[in-house]
Amino acid sequence: MFLGNLGSLQYFLPEFAVTATILLLVALHVASKRPGSSAFAFLSILGVGTALLLTGAVPAGAGKAIFEGMAAYDGFALFFKALTALATLVVIFMSMDSGELAGRSQAEYYIFLLSTLLGMFLLSSATDIVMLYLALELVSIPSYLLAGYLKGRRHSTEAAMKYVVYGATASGVMIYGFSLLFGLSGSTQIAEIGRVVAAGKGTLPALLASVMVAVGFGYKIAAVPFHMWSPDVYEGAPTPATAFFSVGPKAAGFAVLVRFYYTVFASPDAATGLWRLNSTIDWPLLFAALSAITMTVGNLVAIKQNNVKRLLAYSSIAHAGYMLMGFVLLTPAGIQAILFYLVVYLFMNLGAFYVVVLVRNGTKGEDIADFAGLGSRAPVAAVAMAVFLFALTGIPPFSGFIGKVYLFAEVIHRGVYWLAVVAGLNSVVALYYYARIVRSMFLADPTDASEISVPAVPRAMLVLLAAPTLILGVYWEPVARIASQSVRMIAF
Amino acid sequence: MLTLMTFLPLLGAAVIVCVPKGRDDVVRWIAAGASLLPLILSVRLWFAYDRTVAGVNVASQFQFVERYAWIPSINVEYFVGADGISMPMLLLTALLSFLAVIGSFGIEKKVKGYMALFLLLETGMMGVFASLDFFLFYVFWEVMLLPMYFLIGIWGGPRKEYAAIKFFLYTLLGSILMLIVLLALYFNTTNPETGGHTFNLLHYMAQNTHSGWLKGFDVRILMFLGLFIGFAIKVPLFPFHTWLPDAHVEAPTAISVILAGVLLKMGTYGLMRISFPIFPDVTVWFAVPMAILGVINIVYGALCAMAQSDLKKMVAYSSVSHMGFCLLGMAALTPTGMVGAAMQMFSHGMITAMLFFLVGVVYDRAHHRQIDGFGGLGAVVPVYTAFVSLAFFASLGLPGLSGFIAEQMVFLGSFQAFRSLVVVAALGIIFVAAFHLWALQRVFLGPLNPKYAALEEINGREIFCLAPLGILVMIVGVWPMPVLNLMNASLVKLVDVVKAVI
Numbered sequence: 001m002f003l004g005n006l007g008s009l010q011y012f013l014p015e016f017a018v019t020a021t022i023l024l025l026v027a028l029h030v031a032s033k034r035p036g037s038s039a040f041a042f043l044s045i046l047g048v049g050t051a052l053l054l055t056g057a058v059p060a061g062a063g064k065a066i067f068e069g070m071a072a073y074d075g076f077a078l079f080f081k082a083l084t085a086l087a088t089l090v091v092i093f094m095s096m097d098s099g100e101l102a103g104r105s106q107a108e109y110y111i112f113l114l115s116t117l118l119g120m121f122l123l124s125s126a127t128d129i130v131m132l133y134l135a136l137e138l139v140s141i142p143s144y145l146l147a148g149y150l151k152g153r154r155h156s157t158e159a160a161m162k163y164v165v166y167g168a169t170a171s172g173v174m175i176y177g178f179s180l181l182f183g184l185s186g187s188t189q190i191a192e193i194g195r196v197v198a199a200g201k202g203t204l205p206a207l208l209a210s211v212m213v214a215v216g217f218g219y220k221i222a223a224v225p226f227h228m229w230s231p232d233v234y235e236g237a238p239t240p241a242t243a244f245f246s247v248g249p250k251a252a253g254f255a256v257l258v259r260f261y262y263t264v265f266a267s268p269d270a271a272t273g274l275w276r277l278n279s280t281i282d283w284p285l286l287f288a289a290l291s292a293i294t295m296t297v298g299n300l301v302a303i304k305q306n307n308v309k310r311l312l313a314y315s316s317i318a319h320a321g322y323m324l325m326g327f328v329l330l331t332p333a334g335i336q337a338i339l340f341y342l343v344v345y346l347f348m349n350l351g352a353f354y355v356v357v358l359v360r361n362g363t364k365g366e367d368i369a370d371f372a373g374l375g376s377r378a379p380v381a382a383v384a385m386a387v388f389l390f391a392l393t394g395i396p397p398f399s400g401f402i403g404k405v406y407l408f409a410e411v412i413h414r415g416v417y418w419l420a421v422v423a424g425l426n427s428v429v430a431l432y433y434y435a436r437i438v439r440s441m442f443l444a445d446p447t448d449a450s451e452i453s454v455p456a457v458p459r460a461m462l463v464l465l466a467a468p469t470l471i472l473g474v475y476w477e478p479v480a481r482i483a484s485q486s487v488r489m490i491a492f
Numbered sequence: 493m494l495t496l497m498t499f500l501p502l503l504g505a506a507v508i509v510c511v512p513k514g515r516d517d518v519v520r521w522i523a524a525g526a527s528l529l530p531l532i533l534s535v536r537l538w539f540a541y542d543r544t545v546a547g548v549n550v551a552s553q554f555q556f557v558e559r560y561a562w563i564p565s566i567n568v569e570y571f572v573g574a575d576g577i578s579m580p581m582l583l584l585t586a587l588l589s590f591l592a593v594i595g596s597f598g599i600e601k602k603v604k605g606y607m608a609l610f611l612l613l614e615t616g617m618m619g620v621f622a623s624l625d626f627f628l629f630y631v632f633w634e635v636m637l638l639p640m641y642f643l644i645g646i647w648g649g650p651r652k653e654y655a656a657i658k659f660f661l662y663t664l665l666g667s668i669l670m671l672i673v674l675l676a677l678y679f680n681t682t683n684p685e686t687g688g689h690t691f692n693l694l695h696y697m698a699q700n701t702h703s704g705w706l707k708g709f710d711v712r713i714l715m716f717l718g719l720f721i722g723f724a725i726k727v728p729l730f731p732f733h734t735w736l737p738d739a740h741v742e743a744p745t746a747i748s749v750i751l752a753g754v755l756l757k758m759g760t761y762g763l764m765r766i767s768f769p770i771f772p773d774v775t776v777w778f779a780v781p782m783a784i785l786g787v788i789n790i791v792y793g794a795l796c797a798m799a800q801s802d803l804k805k806m807v808a809y810s811s812v813s814h815m816g817f818c819l820l821g822m823a824a825l826t827p828t829g830m831v832g833a834a835m836q837m838f839s840h841g842m843i844t845a846m847l848f849f850l851v852g853v854v855y856d857r858a859h860h861r862q863i864d865g866f867g868g869l870g871a872v873v874p875v876y877t878a879f880v881s882l883a884f885f886a887s888l889g890l891p892g893l894s895g896f897i898a899e900q901m902v903f904l905g906s907f908q909a910f911r912s913l914v915v916v917a918a919l920g921i922i923f924v925a926a927f928h929l930w931a932l933q934r935v936f937l938g939p940l941n942p943k944y945a946a947l948e949e950i951n952g953r954e955i956f957c958l959a960p961l962g963i964l965v966m967i968v969g970v971w972p973m974p975v976l977n978l979m980n981a982s983l984v985k986l987v988d989v990v991k992a993v994i
Binding site: 390395396397401405408409412413417420421424425427428431432435438439442443475476477480481484 | 562563564565566630631634635637638641642645646652653656657660661664665668669671672675676678679
């Protein structure tokens with residue numbers, strides 16, 4: 001049953017909140033005489049906060065197909081909306097504290113940020129390839145602008161340029177795959193395309209399409225070999241934007257990846273509660289290989305990085321590799337593991353970037369050497385950073401460990417041992433480069449012993465991000481439950 | 493009680509973090525208190541412990557059990573209890589932790605951080621020995637890594653950073669293997685009461701709960717090896733031992749004490765608690781290779797120790813040698829051998845703690861540890877020399893001291909099983925004796941090195957750390973029954989559990 005356009009509106013409240021905020025920001029930007037005012041940030045916080053509340057307010061129920069089947073309103077979409085809204089909220093706070101953005105036009109920045117959020121909302125619920133493509137571009141285009149936001153800084157311009165070129169190529173390849181699917185099925189509905197593929201028509205075009213679409217999505221989640229853009233973009237973009245890219249669009253990328261592949265190239269099997277492949281195309285194996293390569297390349301290259309932002313960029317490539325493990329298993333528990341991981345990843349990764357922002361404000365640098373002696377210069381930030389980094393490594397009692405346990409558990413349960421072993425070895429490698437930062441913070445002598453002052457708001461934010469990182473490592477039952485409930489995707 | 497013992501140090505650490513800056517003495521005394529309380533509790537447990545009950549694989553026979561649901565959705569439990577395998581280790585941990593805190597009173601740099609991390613470490617160690625849930629065990633096992641990394645890395649010697657990260661990486665590698673085995677066990681065993689998957693170690697030990705491919709022998713060998721490597725790194729067994737000399741040499745004195753006294757035992761403890769009873773068939777199959785590894789450790793460790801010019805490195809390698817006895821005794825799968833191995837764990841914990849304390853004492857004064865840099869110290873510092881002699885003689889297994897009892901039992905127990913190997917191992921004893929006596933001679937006897945004519949005698953605080961250990965070593969050496977009784981029932985049962993498969 002598709003809901004008509006009018007009837008769908010009541011399920012579109014979070015998107016309305018964001019859209020209204022964007023429009024308001026545009027109006028104020030035109031009217032305002034003080035482009036650097038922090039009022040824009042507060043307005044954005046208000047808008048995103050409202051959207052977040054609205055996501056929680058409307059019950060998902062069994063799920064609905066809204067706007068004539070263009071989008072889904074189900075637990076899965078709501079989960080990602082809440083997640084991306086939360087990430088955006090943290091990033092807005094981070095942006096307010098960032099010295100890089102001070103003195104630049106604030107309104108535009110938040111307009112781009114919120115537009116991306118709107119795109120992510122749509123992306124996580126899109127069930128029609130046209131809608132999906134529009135949503136993807138709505139995520140991408142403001143992202144390019146965000147990456148290049150530091151006008152006049154060479155790295156930033158380069159970042160934006162790279163992002164656009166790579167992004168355009170990936171989306172071009174992807175839309176070619178989409179058109180193949182449309183040609184095959186005569187429908188833009190992914191569920192309908194799934195039925196056609198399941199019927200066994202046109203295996204070769206479907207195979208081609210599955211690979212081409214993988215390019216587009218792989219680019220969004222920065223999986224190897226579509227990751228080339230990310231270190232440069234991450235390094236050049238303003239740090240809060242980098243933090244945003246590493247969590248928000250990546251999460252939305254996973255949302256669309258799961259929904260698309262699990263609808264088009266697989267269908268739920270009522271008997272076992274799992275999914276089975278719609279055709280002979282063994283895309284899970286393709287993605288399993290991609291997962292192993294992604295985490296290995298990400299980790300190995302991260303070892304050599306001296307710039308913390310670049311290091312975190314490569315490490316986030318590796319994390320995408322870990323999360324892909326859950327994607328290839330075709331089980332609800334696998335998806336649950338991805339969802340759970342995304343939650344803990346949000347806190348630990350945004351936390352780590354938050355500290356980078358603060359250190360940059362204090363030292364004007366982002367290299368590991370700039371972190372030297374942070375343990376004595378800014379103890380709160382340093383301890384929080386250590387928590388985030390050890391969580392990212394996946395050591396108990398931090399949440400990252402539990403995230404990994406869920407992923408490893410399902411991989412082992414389904415008998416893909418080689419992947420578990422590869423991921424295990426990767427975790428050891430990861431420790432090495434994360435510990436380099438920790439070493440610099442606590443074991444190295446500071447080049448400049450003066451204290452770095454961390455104002456109250458960022459300090460509170462660090463604690464707010466570190467607390468779940470720690471607590472979810474010891475007691476994670478509620479989040480695990482939410483994640484397992486959010487696996488429900490509607491298919492129609 | 494066990495929970496209290498485990499988490500009191502953590503509470504102490506939390507309090508220490510809240511103490512304002514500059515109050516180092518307050519911090520020290522809080523730390524002492526937070527580690528003394530678990531010691532008092534452990535002594536109370538020692539009296540309350542029923543020595544006739546075996547434990548091992550029967551949940552109802554564990555003592556001081558506390559059990560709560562933790563994460564019900566995947567059946568993780570908070571499940572702690574003690575039996576004859578864990579009891580001596582809990583006692584040892586409580587004792588050495590307290591002494592190590594006292595021994596660390598000399599630390600001047602960042603006292604607050606040091607003590608807080610140390611207490612966190614103690615919580616981790618206690619937790620490992622008390623856990624009966626594999627997940628809980630794993631979490632505690634890993635919790636120890638972080639404080640250890642910082643304790644070596646911040647307060648260590650010149651190459652501290654290298655040593656710290658090497659220790660961390662090695663142990664993490666072992667842990668990850670353990671994690672994979674843990675998850676594989678989880679998915680292939682069921683709780684007989686509820687039918688769900690379980691992390692309960694005792695359910696793993698009941699072979700009839702195993703299902704799926706866990707029944708296949710080749711898979712079991714792989715899983716046993718996964719665990720074995722994890723534990724072997726901690727022991728450390730040749731060829732996984734290379735982190736140990738680095739970590740020991742660079743670590744501050746008290747941390748070396750804990751590292752050698754408690755952390756190494758976790759490897760052998762893990763084998764006894766987890767590997768042997770869960771994979772008895774593989775244990776029997778793997779007994780001879782394990783014994784060979786044990787003998788290699790004994791001989792190779794002793795030879796390496798002999799080649800060292802650094803006193804601390806020598807002691808570190810002597811640990812490698814002594815831990816070989818544990819493995820040899822366990823591999824024999826006889827009651828005597830098993831008890832001997834456990835005895836060696838307990839006794840080596842005390843002796844090696846003394847040795848590291850003593851090396852620390854001389855390093856504090858001379859600022860180097862070169863064996864050849866001293867000479868004739870016996871005349872200058874007689875009390876210190878007496879302690880060193882006692883520790884050295886205990887370490888080389890002189891009758892009347894605890895090391896002798898342990899080694900004899902290992903030899904007795906394993907002789908029936910592997911005759912020729914034991915002969916080789918017995919030769920190792922000669923090397924062990926050789927390097928101890930040689931070092932003793934070069935440092936304390938002979939002409940006095942005039943540089944150290946005014947060397948300060950061992951002080952009261954240091955004696956306070958050493959004397960209890962020395963006395964215990966002597967008491968246990970003459971009258972080992974209190975310790976043996978503590979572990980006997982459980983270890984005999986453990987051998988039965990393993991042997992039941994043949």
